[in-house]
Amino acid sequence: MLFNSIPFLIFFPIVILIYYILPGKIKRLWLLAASYFFYMSWNAKYVLLILFSTVATYAAGRLMERAKEKKGKKTILILVIAMNLGLLFFFKYFDFVLSNLNAVLRILHVQAVQSPFSLLLPVGISFYTFQSLGYTIDVYREKIPAEKNFLDYALFVSFFPQLVAGPIERSGSLLTQVKECSKKRLWTWDGISSGFGLMLWGFFMKMCIADRISIFVDAVFNNVYACGTVETVLGAGAFAIQIYADFAGYSAIAIGAARMMGFTLMENFNAPYFAESIGEFWRRWHISLSTWFRDYVYIPLGGNRKGTFRKYVNLMITFLLSGLWHGALWSYVFWGAIHGFYQIAGSVLKPVREKAVKLLKFREDSFSFHFGRKLITFVLVSFAWIFFRMHSLRLSLEYIRRMFVKFNPWVLVDGSMYNWALDRREAGILFLGLFLMLLVALLREYRKTDIGEFLLKQDLWFRWLVFILLILAVVVWGEYGINFDSSKFIYFDF
Amino acid sequence: MKRFVQILVFLLLAFFCLLKTYDIICWKDTNVSFQSCVLQLEETPEDTVDVAFVGSSHVYTGIYPAYLWSDYGISAFDMAICAMDRDSAYYSIKHLFKSQSPRVVLVDLYALTYEKHQYPDNILRNYLSFPLSEDTYPALKAYAAKDPAVSDNMLDYLTRWPIFHTRYRELERRDFVNDETALAARGEYLNWAANAVTPLEPDPFEPELGNEDQLEWMKKLKTICEENGAQLVLMALPFQTDYDDQHLVDYASVFAEENGIPFFDFNRRIDEVGLDYSTDFYDDSHMNAYGAKKVCTFFGEYLKENYQLADHRGDPKYAIWDEDLRYYSHRRDGDELDTIQELEPFLDKLMQMREVVTVISLEGVYDSHALYESLKVLPGMQEADCEAGAKWLWEDGQLTLLMQNDLGAPAYIRELDDYTTLQVRFNGDRIGGGNIILGRNDYSNYEGQLRIVVYDPVMHRTIAAREYTYW
Numbered sequence: 005m006l007f008n009s010i011p012f013l014i015f016f017p018i019v020i021l022i023y024y025i026l027p028g029k030i031k032r033l034w035l036l037a038a039s040y041f042f043y044m045s046w047n048a049k050y051v052l053l054i055l056f057s058t059v060a061t062y063a064a065g066r067l068m069e070r071a072k073e074k075k076g077k078k079t080i081l082i083l084v085i086a087m088n089l090g091l092l093f094f095f096k097y098f099d100f101v102l103s104n105l106n107a108v109l110r111i112l113h114v115q116a117v118q119s120p121f122s123l124l125l126p127v128g129i130s131f132y133t134f135q136s137l138g139y140t141i142d143v144y145r146e147k148i149p150a151e152k153n154f155l156d157y158a159l160f161v162s163f164f165p166q167l168v169a170g171p172i173e174r175s176g177s178l179l180t181q182v183k184e185c186s187k188k189r190l191w192t193w194d195g196i197s198s199g200f201g202l203m204l205w206g207f208f209m210k211m212c213i214a215d216r217i218s219i220f221v222d223a224v225f226n227n228v229y230a231c232g233t234v235e236t237v238l239g240a241g242a243f244a245i246q247i248y249a250d251f252a253g254y255s256a257i258a259i260g261a262a263r264m265m266g267f268t269l270m271e272n273f274n275a276p277y278f279a280e281s282i283g284e285f286w287r288r289w290h291i292s293l294s295t296w297f298r299d300y301v302y303i304p305l306g307g308n309r310k311g312t313f314r315k316y317v318n319l320m321i322t323f324l325l326s327g328l329w330h331g332a333l334w335s336y337v338f339w340g341a342i343h344g345f346y347q348i349a350g351s352v353l354k355p356v357r358e359k360a361v362k363l364l365k366f367r368e369d370s371f372s373f374h375f376g377r378k379l380i381t382f383v384l385v386s387f388a389w390i391f392f393r394m395h396s397l398r399l400s401l402e403y404i405r406r407m408f409v410k411f412n413p414w415v416l417v418d419g420s421m422y423n424w425a426l427d428r429r430e431a432g433i434l435f436l437g438l439f440l441m442l443l444v445a446l447l448r449e450y451r452k453t454d455i456g457e458f459l460l461k462q463d464l465w466f467r468w469l470v471f472i473l474l475i476l477a478v479v480v481w482g483e484y485g486i487n488f489d490s491s492k493f494i495y496f497d498f
Numbered sequence: 499m500k501r502f503v504q505i506l507v508f509l510l511l512a513f514f515c516l517l518k519t520y521d522i523i524c525w526k527d528t529n530v531s532f533q534s535c536v537l538q539l540e541e542t543p544e545d546t547v548d549v550a551f552v553g554s555s556h557v558y559t560g561i562y563p564a565y566l567w568s569d570y571g572i573s574a575f576d577m578a579i580c581a582m583d584r585d586s587a588y589y590s591i592k593h594l595f596k597s598q599s600p601r602v603v604l605v606d607l608y609a610l611t612y613e614k615h616q617y618p619d620n621i622l623r624n625y626l627s628f629p630l631s632e633d634t635y636p637a638l639k640a641y642a643a644k645d646p647a648v649s650d651n652m653l654d655y656l657t658r659w660p661i662f663h664t665r666y667r668e669l670e671r672r673d674f675v676n677d678e679t680a681l682a683a684r685g686e687y688l689n690w691a692a693n694a695v696t697p698l699e700p701d702p703f704e705p706e707l708g709n710e711d712q713l714e715w716m717k718k719l720k721t722i723c724e725e726n727g728a729q730l731v732l733m734a735l736p737f738q739t740d741y742d743d744q745h746l747v748d749y750a751s752v753f754a755e756e757n758g759i760p761f762f763d764f765n766r767r768i769d770e771v772g773l774d775y776s777t778d779f780y781d782d783s784h785m786n787a788y789g790a791k792k793v794c795t796f797f798g799e800y801l802k803e804n805y806q807l808a809d810h811r812g813d814p815k816y817a818i819w820d821e822d823l824r825y826y827s828h829r830r831d832g833d834e835l836d837t838i839q840e841l842e843p844f845l846d847k848l849m850q851m852r853e854v855v856t857v858i859s860l861e862g863v864y865d866s867h868a869l870y871e872s873l874k875v876l877p878g879m880q881e882a883d884c885e886a887g888a889k890w891l892w893e894d895g896q897l898t899l900l901m902q903n904d905l906g907a908p909a910y911i912r913e914l915d916d917y918t919t920l921q922v923r924f925n926g927d928r929i930g931g932g933n934i935i936l937g938r939n940d941y942s943n944y945e946g947q948l949r950i951v952v953y954d955p956v957m958h959r960t961i962a963a964r965e966y967t968y969w
Contacts, residue, residue: 010653010660032947193501468508472515479516480523486659 005045006255007483008211018166020264031053032159035185035265039164043128046168050126053091058161060087061136065118065143065150070103076418081144085137092133095126102174106149126166130329134296136161140177141300147173159278165261169254171272171292181267190266197467200250202456204474205444207258211482213437216430217242219483223425225393228403235421236403242411243393244386246274248330249441251290271454275445277385280377285385297322316351320344324471335391335400342388345367433481504601522673525626525662534627535577535685539594542575546816547598548807549574550728552590553606554582555687556735559784563684564826565794566817567591570802571809575600576685579627581620582613584715585640589718595726596631603723603732604797610746611849615648621645625655626662667734671917673854681956682821690787690831694776697768698738713744716753729805733762735793736773760804764793771796825957827855832954832961840965841948845875848892848952854961855914856892857934857941857951860884862927864947864968869917872948872966889922889933903927936960 005011019038026034044051071077092296099119106116139160142148151157160179164222166172185192199241224231224239231239262269272292279285282357286294302322308315320341327340366393394400422428444455452459459467535558549572551561557578565571575598577590583835587609594600595936602604610955620698621641626635638656642649654660664674672680676895716732723730731802732754734747755760765769771792778789785793801807810816831851846854858876860869870884883890887903889910899924901907909923918937933942939960946965955960 045670196505200508228869434662463505468511471508475512479659480663480666481520482663485663492969 005040007254008207008482010043015076016261022242024191024387028188032155032182032186034318035164036155036159039159039162039167040253042164043162044461046127050129052131053095053126054132054162056089056134057133058158060084061161062141062151062154062157063142067444068140069150077144081140081300089134089136092129095129097155097328097332103292106487122142127489131170131172132161134293135172138172138175138178138296138300144174148179151175151179151181152488154413155387163259163262163267165265165267166269167259169437171255171258171270172296173269173292177270185266191236194264195266197266198456198460199260199265200456201467201471201474202256202260202263202454204260204471204478205261205455205476206253206258207482208437208474209249209253209256209441211253211478211484213434213441214246214253215251215483216426216434216437216481217246217428219362220387220425221246221393228399228406232412232415233407233408234412235417236407240390240403240407241382244277244382246437247389247392256454259454275448277382278378278445278449279381281365281381282343282350282384286343286347293326297326301325312351316348319347323347330392333399335395338397338400339388339391342391346384348386378442500594517722520659521670523662523665524658525623525665526673530555532629535575536593536627536629538681538683539683541596541681542598542818543815544597545599546573546818547575547594547600548572548810549602549604549968550577550591550594550598550600551604551606552577552582553576553687553735554578554608555784556608556737557582557788558604558610558685558687558779559689560735560790560793561797562686562688562787562790562794562826563819564686564823566798566801567811568823569795570798572798572801572807573810573816573819574684579604579620579687581612582606582609582624582947583621583644584609584711585637585644586621588722589628589637590716591722592633593628593631595722595728598726599726599734600665601807602731603719603728603799605719606735607732607736607747607750609715610742611659611749619656620654622648622661625724626658630658649732663771675916678821681827682818682825684819684822686790688787688826688833689780689784689850690830690833691780692777692786692788694781695738695779695782697733697765697775700942710868712749713753716750720757720759729737729760731760731762734764736764736779736785736789739765752968756969765798784816828954828956832957832959835952835962839964841872842875844950845873846960846962848950849876852894853954853956854893854956855920855953857900857920857922857949857953858890858892859934859943859949859951860887860889861924861931861933861943861949862873862947866968867969869948872968875936887927889924891922891925915958917958918953918955919951 005015015038019034023031023034029386039121043054059082064080068077068080069078082098100120102117109116139148139151139157143150153159155346159174159182160173163173163178163182169314174224181190221239221243224235225243228236254274259269259271263388270292274288274291276285279288302318305318305321306314307318308319323340323344324337324342325338325340330336330339377381390403391397394403422431426434447453448457459470462470500858501628513516526537546803549566551557551563551574555578558576561576561578563572563574563576566574577594578893579590582590584910591603591605599719625637625641626636634656636651641655642652651660698822718857720730732750734750735812738741739747744765747765751761751763753759764773768775771787772966773789773792778785780786803809810819810870826937831847831854835844838847839952848854858873865883865929866881870879873879873884874881876890876892876897877895879890880899883899883902889900889903891898891900891910900910901924903924903925905924907919907924911922912920914920916937921935923933925933929944932940934943934949936951936953941949941951941960941963944965946967948966948968950958950964950966953959
């Protein structure tokens with residue numbers, strides 16, 4: 005049940021209306037039932053996986069709390085991590101490992117190993133596995149007490165707005181809210197209004213921007229040999245926008261949906277393309293995942309506490325794992341490696357950079373200086389996205405080669421770009437959408453607020469006008485329907 | 499409570515906006531007459547249709563209710579949609595009976611051949627033409643049985659938005675405002691183009707049984723007509739039949755005979771009706787206006803003789819049929835005028851036409867006497883004006899001098915209809931000088947010294963623009 009599907013448009017209002025009127029204690033049960041129904045709508049059989057992960061981490065939490073010795077606690081922790089990551093490995097990386105093994109065997113002229121399984125990646129497994137592991141580690145670290153109520157914990161793991169693609173919540177936040185929801189009314193009228201606005205904006209980002217620009221992106225990435233410098237450069241930038249509009253759009257819907265029920269989910273994006281360095285980009289992009297890796301991988305590895313070299317090693321390990329988390333392909337690993345490299349190079353070259361700034365007399369407080377840094381960061385990030393999008397190292401390199409060998413600036417002025425993927429009308433809608441997205445990003449950057457909260461502070465007529473225009477834009481201009489097949493959220497595959 | 503009311507008001511407002519957007523963006527039959535016959539039926543006063551013709555393009559190209567109205571006073575309606583399959587035909591009749599009580603329902607049998615010809619896209623177009631009702635789901639289920647594209651996307655088809663929201667790419671003025679000419683039409687598609695076709699000779703053979711579905715369909719038609727007090731008539735309008743098609747039509751004739759249903763196979767009545775393959779067809783499967791005239795005359799006589807239908811001409815309740823006839827005449831005259839190139843017959847035709855606005859413009863250097871000789875058939879034309887150069891308006895037999903070609907003459911501006919403003923002025927004798935502008939189109943003298951532009955405010959279109967040279 006995709007967010008941008010008719011079943012969800014039926015499911016969600018029913019769930020929240022009943023949620024509003026049910027008494028406190030039953031609210032949780034209702035949300036739990038709704039969340040499991042939501043998950044089972046993808047593939048009913050895989051409910052066993054989430055149930056297993058829930059039971060295992062719940063039991064581990066309780067056992068760790070009772071264990072008197074640290075060694076015992078550690079054993080339980082390692083066991084439960086191994087079990088959860090084992091499941092994740094089996095469903096997500098088994099075929100990947102096998103294909104790599106077969107590649108080696110081929111070189112050795114040994115017969116390939118056939119996979120005995122036909123596996124479909126369970127939706128959201130990477131997200132809920134990490135969420136429940138985060139809880140387990142927090143209990144181990146005694147940051148939070150183990151949850152006693154199994155149903156509350158089950159709801160924490162399966163809460164439907166963020167179940168399939170995050171944000172990956174921390175137990176300290178979401179689990180606390182789950183428990184509170186039976187004691188007091190969490191939802192407010194303002195929350196409904198602001199959450200509704202945020203959801204509409206998310207639908208707009210996903211359906212009007214991401215899915216529209218994806219038509220251009222697909223045309224470029226699927227026809228590299230028909231493209232020259234202009235198309236490949238624009239294509240890389242366009243994919244950067246697509247993946248942002250897609251995932252930030254999804255996150256806005258998830259956060260908005262939770263907000264309508266009175267739950268606060270963590271922000272997942274903070275105007276990432278306004279970042280002035282790769283490090284800052286990762287503090288603004290997919291925040292719930294990058295902080296997860298920071299808290300549960302980078303810092304336990306030693307972080308920056310064990311000298312510069314170890315810091316670089318830790319950074320690289322973290323980004324390689326982050327790449328692998330996104331998918332079982334070498335191109336994702338390579339994408340992670342590029343970001344690790346960016347960070348290390350940025351750190352190593354910092355003195356050189358500072359010297360150059362002084363030498364060239366750049367004004368560090370000027371708009372142009374900050375704009376230049378943002379632009380460079382965007383270019384670096386977009387470059388790395390090529391490997392992410394291409395799914396093949398060889399094709400990624402070919403794509404990059406085409407950027408430099410087929411210089412064709414005339415396509416920008418002879419109108420031929422419009423005869424290809426998006427005509428003038430579609431491009432016009434896209435540019436309007438991009439302009440609005442820029443406005444909302446500026447709102448985020450300078451007012452430190454999201455569009456839902458911003459609209460809440462406006463007069464009623466303006467809020468309603470924006471709501472209605474967004475609804476109409478989505479239902480008319482949104483990319484959906486029978487002939488449209490790219491409406492799946494990109495991050496659902498991770 | 500205040501917040502609750504606010505939400506309710508917002509939901510109502512949003513619903514209203516969506517409803518208005520739906521009206522604009524919803525499916526309209528843009529391939530044929532822009533408005534589907536379903537919308538035209540909605541415009542029709544209740545219980546006014548006496549005779550309904552049901553079927554595919556064979557019906558809307560072969561039956562012009564305007565003929566039956568002008569010659570017999572019969573209020574007929576074409577419940578016809580592209581490549582109508584059997585389910586669409588059944589639900590069309592069902593829909594028809596919701597607002598009308600026709601005495602006779604004539605169903606074309608081309609639907610029997612659906613399995614052979616198969617136009618799944620048209621089926622969906624037809625489905626989208628119908629308003630949502632209790633029949634929507636059963637109709638959709640019937641379509642789904644034929645087309646996996648439907649069965650796989652039932653929700654999309656039920657809610658419809660996912661299918662036609664992309665129409666924002668093709669919206670035009672008529673999507674936003676009612677097009678009265680299209681809505682007043684009675685389901686027909688007017689076409690005067692003639693192309694010679696070669697008929698296939700039907701094979702004489704003993705009809706065999708068709709399949710169960712086909713038989714069941716005819717039984718359902720009979721039942722629904724009987725339940726609603728209408729006489730069912732089966733017919734096969736002429737089309738290029740082959741052995742298989744004719745087989746099915748003959749099969750239906752047996753059913754008709756067994757059940758006492760009147761039956762007309764026009765492929766076997768070509769001579770009786772007087773159809774001419776060289777003049778009465780547009781293509782192998784469709785008649786044109788000339789063929790339609792002959793078939794309608796045949797049916798007019800048949801209906802008059804057998805059903806004692808009232809002559810409704812002059813009854814204000816049936817004014818929409820007068821409107822249809824009016825639009826038919828405008829279309830016919832416009833099309834005819836457009837085919838005339840020579841000035842003399844062009845002016846002759848123009849003088850017969852009413853409710854059209856004609857601008858006549860003289861510019862440049864010309865033989866004014868010769869020009870006057872050509873134009874003097876128009877009552878009120880003065881040679882002195884021809885010598886000076888001038889611009890006139892010809893309208894309903896009246897010639898009005900708008901201006902002589904004087905640079906100081908004020909421009910003549912007039913709203914011709916809701917769509918188009920006419921501007922006539924004299925900017926000097928230069929080619930394409932912005933002297934005659936209709937809407938956004940410049941019809942100024944370009945090559946010739948005499949320019950004639952004819953606009954039909956009833957049909958909202960420029961029907962002819964001619965230039966003549968008089969050196």
